[in-house]
Amino acid sequence: MALSYKNPEFLIERDYDKCINCRVCERQCANEAHYYDEDLDKMMAIDKNCVNCHRCVTLCPTDALRIRKYPLEFKENYNWTGEMINNIYKQAETGGVLLTGMGNPTKKKIYWDHLLLNASQVTNPSIDPLREPMELKTFLGRKPERLEFDQEGNITNLPPQIELETPIMFSAMSFGSISLNACKSLARAASEMGIMYNTGEGGLHQELYQYGANTIVQVASGRFGVHQEYLDAGAAIEIKIGQGAKPGIGGHLPGEKVGEEVSRTRMIPKGTDALSPAPHHDIYSIEDLRQLIYALKEATDYEKPVSVKISAVHNVAAIASGIATAGADIIAIDGYRGGTGAAPTMIRDNVGIPIELALAAVDSRLREEGLRNQVSLVIGGSIRNSADIVKAIALGADAVYIGSAALIALGCHMCQKCYTGKCNWGIATQRPDLVKRLNPEIGTERLKNLIRGWSHEIKEMLGGMGINAIESLRGNRLMLRGIDLNEKELEILGIKHAGE
Amino acid sequence: MKKVYAREEYCLGCKLCEVYCVTSHSESKDVVKAHKMEEITPRVIVESTGEVSFALQCRHCDDAPCTKACITGALQKDPETGIVGYNQEKCVGCWTCIMTCPYGAIKRDEYGRSIISKCDLCIETGEPVCVVNCPNNALVFIDLAEKQGEGVEEQDKLVKEQGGCRD
Ligand code: SF4
Ligand code: SF4
Ligand code: SF4
Numbered sequence: 001m002a003l004s005y006k007n008p009e010f011l012i013e014r015d016y017d018k019c020i021n022c023r024v025c026e027r028q029c030a031n032e033a034h035y036y037d038e039d040l041d042k043m044m045a046i047d048k049n050c051v052n053c054h055r056c057v058t059l060c061p062t063d064a065l066r067i068r069k070y071p072l073e074f075k076e077n078y079n080w081t082g083e084m085i086n087n088i089y090k091q092a093e094t095g096g097v098l099l100t101g102m103g104n105p106t107k108k109k110i111y112w113d114h115l116l117l118n119a120s121q122v123t124n125p126s127i128d129p130l131r132e133p134m135e136l137k138t139f140l141g142r143k144p145e146r147l148e149f150d151q152e153g154n155i156t157n158l159p160p161q162i163e164l165e166t167p168i169m170f171s172a173m174s175f176g177s178i179s180l181n182a183c184k185s186l187a188r189a190a191s192e193m194g195i196m197y198n199t200g201e202g203g204l205h206q207e208l209y210q211y212g213a214n215t216i217v218q219v220a221s222g223r224f225g226v227h228q229e230y231l232d233a234g235a236a237i238e239i240k241i242g243q244g245a246k247p248g249i250g251g252h253l254p255g256e257k258v259g260e261e262v263s264r265t266r267m268i269p270k271g272t273d274a275l276s277p278a279p280h281h282d283i284y285s286i287e288d289l290r291q292l293i294y295a296l297k298e299a300t301d302y303e304k305p306v307s308v309k310i311s312a313v314h315n316v317a318a319i320a321s322g323i324a325t326a327g328a329d330i331i332a333i334d335g336y337r338g339g340t341g342a343a344p345t346m347i348r349d350n351v352g353i354p355i356e357l358a359l360a361a362v363d364s365r366l367r368e369e370g371l372r373n374q375v376s377l378v379i380g381g382s383i384r385n386s387a388d389i390v391k392a393i394a395l396g397a398d399a400v401y402i403g404s405a406a407l408i409a410l411g412c413h414m415c416q417k418c419y420t421g422k423c424n425w426g427i428a429t430q431r432p433d434l435v436k437r438l439n440p441e442i443g444t445e446r447l448k449n450l451i452r453g454w455s456h457e458i459k460e461m462l463g464g465m466g467i468n469a470i471e472s473l474r475g476n477r478l479m480l481r482g483i484d485l486n487e488k489e490l491e492i493l494g495i496k497h498a499g500e
Numbered sequence: 501m502k503k504v505y506a507r508e509e510y511c512l513g514c515k516l517c518e519v520y521c522v523t524s525h526s527e528s529k530d531v532v533k534a535h536k537m538e539e540i541t542p543r544v545i546v547e548s549t550g551e552v553s554f555a556l557q558c559r560h561c562d563d564a565p566c567t568k569a570c571i572t573g574a575l576q577k578d579p580e581t582g583i584v585g586y587n588q589e590k591c592v593g594c595w596t597c598i599m600t601c602p603y604g605a606i607k608r609d610e611y612g613r614s615i616i617s618k619c620d621l622c623i624e625t626g627e628p629v630c631v632v633n634c635p636n637n638a639l640v641f642i643d644l645a646e647k648q649g650e651g652v653e654e655q656d657k658l659v660k661e662q663g664g665c666r667d
Contacts, residue, residue, distance in 0.1 A: 022519050061531050062531055062532050433550065439510045
């Protein structure tokens with residue numbers, strides 16, 4: 001086609017007083033936005049190639065670089081925003097589906113920010129976590145109606161549980177969608193912090209079997225890399241039905257990303273597209289789901305809890321109740337802000353519901369039906385900080401999954417270009433020269449620091465409320481108040497308005 | 501002795517080690533001035549082809565061939581520190597050392613002077629700046645002998661574990 005109507009999104013500004021022509025930026029940019037011009041003896045930029053990932057800015061030794069939003073405005077129009085217009089230009093050129101990466105960035109209400117936490121004053125003392133013990137330990141799995149003991153006083157009827165030192169887990173991210181070095185960082189950090197990471201639907205790379213005790217192995221619609229050894233390796237098994245970023249949609253890992261290692265791990269030929277169907281072709285009802293849950297339990301001698309992951313959609317409460325009765329030990333719900341390596345933009349930004357509302361609705365429903373003890377509830381889909389976690393637990397979650405936050409700790413700068421396979425931070429890529437940019441030793445430390453920092457903050461917030469164990473906060477919605485929420489929202493969230 | 505080892509699997513080929521090497525061996529010690537106003541050749545050399553890259557610097561060999569080849573005595577091994585030092589005043593730029601160095605770790609001055617550039621392990625500061633500033637920990641400064649006894653095999657294993665190659 002002749003002229004492209006697309007204009008750059010970002011402007012690369014270089015301070016030539018500072019630039020020393022070291023060409024670090026050029027070598028670090030997989031999008032080829034920088035080059036050295038010999039005739040001019042100057043570094044130059046190609047603005048339209050820039051995705052604003054900050055790699056060059058972070059590595060430039062002289063702080064000579066600045067990236068700005070490209071200063072180009074369309075005539076002001078509330079309806080036809082620049083984004084809408086540019087999307088049309090893109091599609092008019094390619095005829096394709098708009099693709100994107102990471103979670104829904106649109107300006108919709110973030111309920112976490114409308115929830116406020118309580119703290120003790122005068123009538124009940126707050127607790128200082130630095131002086132007094134504070135328990136964050138969390139067990140996920142089915143809890144029996146009542147406990148039975150043997151002669152020595154040991155519990156005899158406890159179904160399998162996974163034990164977490166803190167109620168945080170790394171959510172499902174497959175080897176293929178992220179690099180092996182990213183997987184290694186997650187696996188090592190999880191094992192050193194006593195939490196779990198999740199293989200996603202990419203199978204388990206041979207080098208990661210050693211972290212099995214801290215691994216949740218996923219079984220998704222593509223069944224990639226699923227075999228007996230794989231199921232045996234993990235501490236729990238997760239059936240993935242849906243993902244917050246693209247409910248109702250399957251996955252597609254393009255052939256370019258299926259190199260030697262990915263091919264072996266996923267058990268598919270090298271260079272072929274890895275297509276995960278939208279549905280599991282053997283699950284068309286709760287009864288079918290029950291069959292798969294029990295097939296997996298049977299395959300692993302009823303030694304591992306089985307989780308079922310769904311995306312938060314309209315009837316999430318009823319679906320969750322079905323999953324609980326189908327025999328799942330854990331239900332994982334992924335909200336509409338959940339991240340992804342690649343999703344159609346229209347799906348990501350328009351399908352699904354906020355995790356806060358889904359969580360409250362599911363927890364209430366399971367309680368009403370007397371099913372809540374039968375399943376643990378894990379939520380994900382844009383947990384951004386420790387306060388979000390505390391609020392999630394007060395709303396009824398047992399633990400949270402963090403995906404985007406973990407990747408940000410590894411260096412992700414949220415440029416949302418994961419689907420291009422050219423992640424300059426060595427995360428969402430399989431290109432060997434880019435993968436090596438993420439040193440798993442550094443990655444592991446950064447993740448551990450994040451978990452440590454958040455756990456400490458959770459303890460401080462608990463202490464402030466006069467609570468010394470996370471268990472006492474679970475579903476304790478009295479610790480929450482709403483702000484700027486209407487009656488209906490408060491009702492769904494099951495909380496009072498601030499001031500009440 | 502403590503030497504710098506490259507961990508090729510984590511080297512980005514960014515060449516920031518070269519930038520910091522130049523800065524550290526400058527008069528101004530200022531990254532911008534060192535590059536714009538002084539003429540300094542980096543003493544660390546980043547070798548790269550495609551996805552493979554690593555930073556190379558003088559291995560400070562036990563039996564340093566360059567010191568024997570040097571016709572003026574500009575290259576000398578310090579018996580105490582083990583560092584192969586270079587005296588620019590004595591150097592005449594005959595490049596004999598360049599031909600004898602089995603690692604290719606000696607470089608001609610990039611600004612046409614009759615001098616060479618080679619790693620001095622940052623004797624002034626005590627810690628090689630390339631190691632300190634490498635963004636991906638692709639360089640380590642360690643004493644292999646101290647870590648694993650003298651055994652060649654053990655040392656090999658350790659360097660391999662560290663992802664580097666033995667000198
Ligand atoms: S990294 Fe910075 S100093 Fe080096 S060439 Fe790029 S802009 Fe210039
Ligand atoms: S600074 Fe580190 S990563 Fe960059 S080229 Fe030198 S050794 Fe390699
Ligand atoms: S310059 Fe070359 S030969 Fe001389 S000590 Fe260093 S590595 Fe060995």
